Amino acid sequence: MDITIYGPLLGLLLLLFLGSGIWVALSLLGIAAIGMLMFSNAPVEAVMPSTVWSALSTWTLTALPLFIWMGEILFRTRLASDLFHGLSPWLGRLPGRLLHVNVLGCGIFSAVSGSSAATAATVGQMSIPELKKRGYDEPISLGSLAASGTLGLLIPPSIILIVYGVSVNLSIGKLFLAGVFPGLLIIALFSSYIIVWAMLNANKMPPAEARLGWGESLKRLRLLLPIVLLIIGVIGSIYAGFATATEAATIGVVGSMLIAYFSGGLTWKSFLESVKGAMHTSCMIALIIAGAAFLTVSMGFSGIPRALAEWIATMELSPYALLFALTLLYLVLGCFLDGISLVLLSTAVVIPMVEAAGIDLIWFGIFLVLLVEIAQLTPPVGMNLFVVQGITGRDIVYLTKAVAPFFVLLIFAIVLLTIFPEIAIWLPETMKTAR
Template sequence: MENLLLTVLFLAVLFFLLGSGVWVGLSLLGVALVGMELFTSRPAGDAMATTIWSASSSWTLTALPLFIWMGEILFRTRLSEDLFKGLSPWLGGLPGRLLHVNVAGCALFAAISGSSAATVATVGKMSIPELRRRGYPENMIIGTLAGAGTLGLLIPPSIILIVYGVTVNESIAGLFMAGVFPGIMLALLFMGFIFVRALLRPESMPPREAATGFLQKFRDSFSLLPVILLILAVLGSIYAGIATATEAAVLGVVGALVLSLLQGSLSKESFLESLMGATRTSCMIALILAGAKFLTLSMGFTGLPRDLAAWIGSLELSPLALIAALTVFYIVLGCFLDGISAVVLTMAVVEPMVRQAGIDMLWFGIFLVIVVEMAQITPPVGFNLFVLQGMTHHEIPFIARAALPMFGIMVVAVILVVAFPEIATWLPAQMRSSP
């Protein structure tokens, strides 16, 4: 009974603060402060100061602002034009034709961004006008872009995987490796949907454009070479064990600055805009992490996570049943919180359950990110929906309906990762076993 009252109190205070428009990070700090003052004898001020400092001074966390800055720099280059120009000649011959550019472009930019919203905005600012001009169905343009934009959360270097790794003390490099094959799988599932739909409804596709020769395709793709080299340098240095995630992030920032300088898009204004954009995003995430860390401490003093984990254990759920329950839980939670907030808010309670069930935490991180990806395209708080609303001027219900098939595809991806966990665990295991 006492645990139930504690849970209700924590949730009541949290939703009151969130509903009042208080920032998520400050809301978490407020809930933790209430718990410390009412249910523990430890001085709340000292505990908060110590916890916030420890949460903010992690060396692993330094990779976060650097990867964000890399994406911000490239967001202000001509990358979106290069993506469309370089990919469209190769994909135009497939059923669904240039709609595949949305998926392939998002997958490519996700490998240098780590942000779902930035991925949608970068690819969409060029592909939406081009696809509209060619007469592609509006719902498919928006739906494929909304779904494929979520790849920014899964394909490394993923910001949310860094946050998860810091929260549960798992290897960032290992999580990045674990995200490679699931990210590719999800991109192929999106492209498969476009392929099948185009075969079933060929009348909805515009006429096929004139074919181009191989040499012309190669020339058009040449502008993508610097970006591909940057991806290979950043991720390859991590996978080869040459650099840590933080060192690779530094390499990525330097490479992005050089690339934008060579393109002629690096100016004093764009440099400062990218720096301030990265600072704002990093500070927001750091505040959420600090609030979640203090909330974890507060809940630990009350014994709530331990008791809840024991209660879940007493239900004797199989690992599969636990995963099914957590899938539904995170989908519902994602309707009201962004992905990073949902992860850091729940880990204090969920992590003990998952470890007790014997579930691999690397695998669980990938599962969690795929489920959280769904939250990016579910109203009322779907970040990708808001980005697309600003770019297309459609209402949220229309965009959400267009993205609904992509939600279903992500459900299929979750089922595949649960049924075949090696999709996520094979590559990290190979890297660990290599000399």
């Protein structure tokens, strides 16, 4: 059957499967099998097992469940409380005061979590009650939390960067390096907005609290020591070239267990819960990776990616025009798919187009993650909105309005990344040269 018929037909079937409530992974496997049976002579019973095994047996992928387990362990510790009390004396000196705890707290926790939802939930469970008790404006409090939680997708060790790296066969270490400066850029944008908002809305800010002395402020910094040491152990070992991503993940698991033990959060019950949580999430992601890999092979037999790449080449679109089109595509898809599904579902088609346009795949990975961050904030499937809703009980419409300014800032970050690609690629290139 002609490719022009094959593509739309399978796309329609996939939308039908997803809309019916079938698991994303099973939808991908089913569509891939249907495609091969209808449009290829290749034996499905031979291709599927070999493809699934190849996709899941890569050594790089072993870092994924370890980083997820690390985040599950830390989720059950006093880490969020220590972050709040360690940062608050210092951030209270800025316009916006403790609102910055959401941003910087999420940024720091992202460096040992890798998960957007876990970051928002962990920091939010501590910060939101404290901000509410002190009388901070609720929309800016909830909006900054939901938006800052997305940093868990970008700041290494990002689970979604691991998934992207495995699916596109890129270095996880380089992707981690590429995510550092864009993550800092977003932190700076969010904090700058809070400063401006606080200066323009002084009547919505609570009365300033008595400042702690420099001695007490310095004393509270020791609360940040465990997480700083863990970040150095995990991320520093990768950047310094001492460990692979998998070895760094092992360091992270051991370090998080030590933090949990000494903080009193490690019990037999919490240990089993962390294992179950990590196993549940890891199996879900692994099944989606398997389905996406099989769909990629199925589409390869059809020739769709090659045809699309050739079509893009004949249109002679500039890289900027292609990126604009992809941005619109991902903004729409992000309303209906979670981040990991969005990445795995699209890479088989999008990556050949991106390569044909001469766009760096490391840079595109960061560009894609920024779009996925926005997807975490867009209803009806905005995961971070669900997390904050679970903490506060507020409805999705209210939270969507609260997060709107940060949504615009994420779009602005994408524009800056596009105009200045060095934001993402400078560090991995520099580190490669240094080594």
